[in-house]
Amino acid sequence: QRHLISAADLTRDDAVLILDTAEEMARVADRPIKKLPTLRGRTIVNLFFEDSTRTRISFEAAEKRLSADVINFSAKGSSVSKGESLKDTAQTLEAMGVDAVVIRHGASGAPYRLATSGWIDAVVVNAGDGTHQHPTQALLDAFTMRRRLVGRDAGIGQDLSGKRITIVGDVLHSRVARSNVDLLHTLGAEVTLVAPPTLVPVGIETWPCEVSYDLDSTLPKSDAVMMLRVQRERMNAAFFPTEREYSRRYGLDGDRMARMPEHAIVMHPGPMVRGMEITAEVADSERCTVVEQVANGVSIRMAVLYLLLGGNEPAVSHARTTEE
């Protein structure tokens, strides 16, 4: 069985194949009828135990563009609130004959458990688990960087060798940072993390990246700067940084953006907290790719689902898998 659980499981060739396939999928969005028949007759469940706007909507859009039958499940309003376990929820879905489960869960490791437990036969795609991984976010970010920094056509078959990417903010709680560090390293980019000392994870010295506490000196050496939200919902209130102090040291405003090379882009996975990690001036600037990232997310999720579920096409045999 094949799954997508972690960006760390992807080889360079796997990742480039997904990015190239996403370029093909992006062409569907330019057509008058934005649909492919590829997953007709396949059923996909979007199983969301945590809130989401972008990931959930873009998975649904991707599934519908591939003509799959889509079931949306939200823990809120389900029998999970009566105490039903992940196992029983999964087996209920299995009984309905699902082919793939896209899961977001607050517990790190929940998608891996689902994929390896034997509870279900379906393909499992991780849509974000706790502070662990968010592989399709890293893929859509890499897709956006490749388009902007290498070129839409010039990028086909290429990785991100030599590109310098800076990720700024609450690294401690960020599955986006973890996934991006793994994937960007695999794709040949040089990654620098900039974070307050209190928001740096233990063991970061083993990650394949540099760590800095000085944003201003890092900006002029960056091809892309990715800003992260401070995840208050995962913090003890006593450790909340004050907005003023945080934005003064780690926020991106117009003056700081001016220190970046002219070609460099500003990224954010969303949701943004304007005034905290990013000012409205930067968020609304031409250099900010946040809306483009969302559109690219549909193409990436189409590519991942196509490669995992698409049948007998030659590309499918090269799809990234997590072997059990």
Ligand code: CP
């Ligand atoms: N980037 C991201 O995962 O956003 P959502 O939480 O809105 O899905």
